[in-house]
């Protein structure tokens with residue numbers, strides 16, 4: 001029944017629209033498609049003509065002599081998905097096919113998130129142009145990375161005016177290199193030690209360039225409402241659009257409050273702050289154990305008990321990485337506690353103590369955890385907020401299944417099966433809205449003149465397959481993916497082409 005409803009769509013005759021094409025360019029026609037153009041408009045039957053890296057014609061099109069024709073077989077053709085919060089750049093130069101991304105239909109990744117970016121960005125961009133991957137890459141300038149460079153080990157305090165000046169200069173350099181704006185991770189070291197004014201001052205630098213602000217806000221649980229107030233204030237004071245990264249209500253006592261959150265966001269918008277959000281479709285996040293202790297009081301048993309009661313139960317805290325004992329990877333705090341013959345709060349404190357000791361000697365992060373903290377009803381409500389776009393927050397080889405399955409999970413589970421969104425709205429939230437929320441132009445729509453980033457998929461079959469146990473299981477139903485007019489993924493295989501480009505900030 002569901003399937004029949006899903007397949008019923010408006011067939012509107014549409015006059016072809018054209019953009020001037022280079023006369024000599026060999027063209028490709030994707031014919032017999034159900035076009036969902038990214039704008040939110042109803043699907044229509046038609047074709048898309050590509051010349052070089054651009055879409056040149058859309059509508060009822062007839063094949064031209066000598067033209068390459070791809071029969072879409074009535075499946076959906078949509079703009080390639082834009083992942084506004086991605087960590088798919090980790091290891092990208094070794095995995096330039098970016099299979100985790102393209103196999104779920106992603107054609108552009110936006111990195112430099114949570115306050116962490118390659119620094120300076122100009123060098124990263126230059127390397128991307130020498131060794132391009134399959135996907136396009138845009139980046140924010142990361143506050144945390146810059147703060148670390150300027151303050152070094154002495155980051156557990158507010159910055160001095162001189163330090164703030166040096167940070168300003170580094171943000172400015174990244175903005176000149178083409179950063180989309182400033183990103184922060186205010187729940188993490190070293191961002192957590194910044195005072196709100198430091199962030200406002202650096203956001204003003206991004207604003208002066210027509211950039212934006214994107215943030216893993218200061219708290220996703222205990223101080224959540226203050227954290228939302230802070231990002232709204234940043235938008236107001238620095239006069240720039242702000243985006244809440246991977247929006248969530250990650251504490252039991254916050255569950256069911258999505259309506260209140262939407263009211264706060266809508267009120268801010270009505271008052272002139274252009275606030276938006278991105279979201280991934282899972283009830284569990286991946287982060288560090290230390291982030292669960294905002295006071296960094298890792299030996300405080302009361303805090304450990306609070307974490308396990310309010311934020312994530314011991315059964316819901318699964319180690320994704322654990323340097324001191326790799327046998328613990330894939331096991332929960334509850335299981336580890338049982339194996340060690342101790343209780344969960346004791347175990348949680350010990351795991352942090354042991355991993356911090358290891359980090360001290362290696363200088364590298366020694367742990368990572370998947371925590372179940374969210375409620376499905378809140379995810380559905382926030383996903384449906386008209387200004388929230390879809391993101392993955394995933395990586396090329398991470399333990400969280402979002403790296404391979406976030407977008408296909410929205411298309412399968414949330415759109416087709418649960419009908420939280422219409423298919424057109426889901427696509428809008430993966431394409432044109434995403435582009436708008438991060439300031440990417442000429443992508444995110446099927447329109448003459450736009451870049452030919454496209455995905456061909458079967459709406460009846462599309463589904464995520466990745467799970468915490470098999471985080472790299474590939475999605476099904478994604479048939480073909482084009483980036484800048486070149487086929488990068490087809491019938492379950494990367495084609496080995498790497499046409500991805502650096503997307504630098506356009507004027508706002």
Ligand SMILES: [Zn+2]
Nearest residue numbers: 114216245246
């Ligand atoms: Zn984050």
